[in-house]
Amino acid sequence: MGEQGVAHVWRKLRAIYNIEGNHCKTCDSYFFPPRLVCPNCRRKGQLEEHHFKGLGKVHTFAIVRQAPEGFKRQVPYIVAQVELDEGVRLTAQIVNCDPEDVEIGMRVRACFRKITEYGERGIIVYGYKFEPVLKVTGHPYP
């Protein structure tokens, strides 16, 4: 079953690699995943592509200790609702953070990780997870 999941994943690649959704110019709302029509404005909506910056904060979270197949090596791990700075919420894993250190309101940035794979012979699915923002010193010496 090597071809399992291929079409389903391929259609969403760009959106889940780069957090690409859309923005309605009429009502100034952002959407992720991308919508075909603006649910607020319907026919009057004017949708444009929007590449989310990938910065936001933890809105709420849960610690997963009983994981489904394929995620057991990561236990315990954090799943959170992240609120992006543009106002959209999405569900994602928080990585590079121990379960005891995550808190509501914590600043996070999107990172690129392996999400799952379809067995040893199938495709590998990549996409966004979030991590605590990393300190940038830039230039440590004078």
Place this chain on the structure above:
Amino acid sequence: MVGIVGYGVYIPRYRIKTEEIARVWGDDGKRLAKGLGVFEKSVPGPDEEVATISVEAARNAVKYAGIDPKDIGAIYVGSESHPYAVKPTGTIVAEALSCTTDLTCADYEFACKAGTAAIQTTMGLVQSNMIKIGLAIGADTAQGRPGDALEYSAAAGGVAILVGMDNVVATIEATSSFTTDTPDFWRREGEDFPSHGARFTGEPAYFRHVGEGARLLMRKTGTTIDDFDYFVFHMPNGKFPLAMGRQLGVPKEKLEDSLVVRQIVNTYSGSAMMGLARVLDIAKPGDKIFMVSYGSGAGSDAFIIRVEKEILNHRGKVPTVDDFIARKTYIDYSEYAKYRRKIKALA
């Protein structure tokens, strides 16, 4: 002139100490750490591999350079741990950078020097006007067979370098390579772990190729050790680059800043490039850098790089090598085995 328009690195957060690996196998950890000059190594998380490390490093490079990813015309990813045997890692990187489809890409493999081979290729494409900007990546999540000497040094990390002609932060003044058929280290198709010629890896392999490669480029360019402010040699462990420096007569202080090997050990395809990145983090305009990578099998790529004033306009935008080195969490051998799939029962 052709040069580096931006660079970015990525090092996973987890570290395991040499002493912790030694404890499991009943080795003398303190003696080993001192003997090899390696104290802790970087370990990827369970959801990190060459494609994810390459994307993170490449996104940092694009941000540092301030370029439009649509100007990237070629992506070459050098690694010996590509996630797919057939399907280029570069395709995933291109999509994750929102590049255009008007782009060529391929995966490279030449043990620890596949990344610098990618730099040379992109230099050629840029100088012949075939592309505007090329992206060269060296990244690995190297594995050693449990209990093998390589387990102490096989680390994870990646470096992405954007090569172009406009607004270069460092000019690549010259490059040349030295290549032979030397079986010091190899991995056959379908094997999980590499094999090596043990003692054979030193004199006829690393020292001959790095040494000859360095002398060759200095001869070609009429330069000497005194013409350079920094030296970067491939770092399979902490001892080899220092011994190489002594053989060539490089003052220790010109080599010291590139020795990331002590904190993260050998990032394979990213190794020499990580040392270069650390030097670029701190060098002054006008400084000259001499870098030699090494790949088993075997070959070396030598480079002469001059730091430009432009570099001052780019610092502070993305994390430095030291920022990534400072971000660390220690794990023990059982967590390491869990993350690295040394326990086969866990998917």
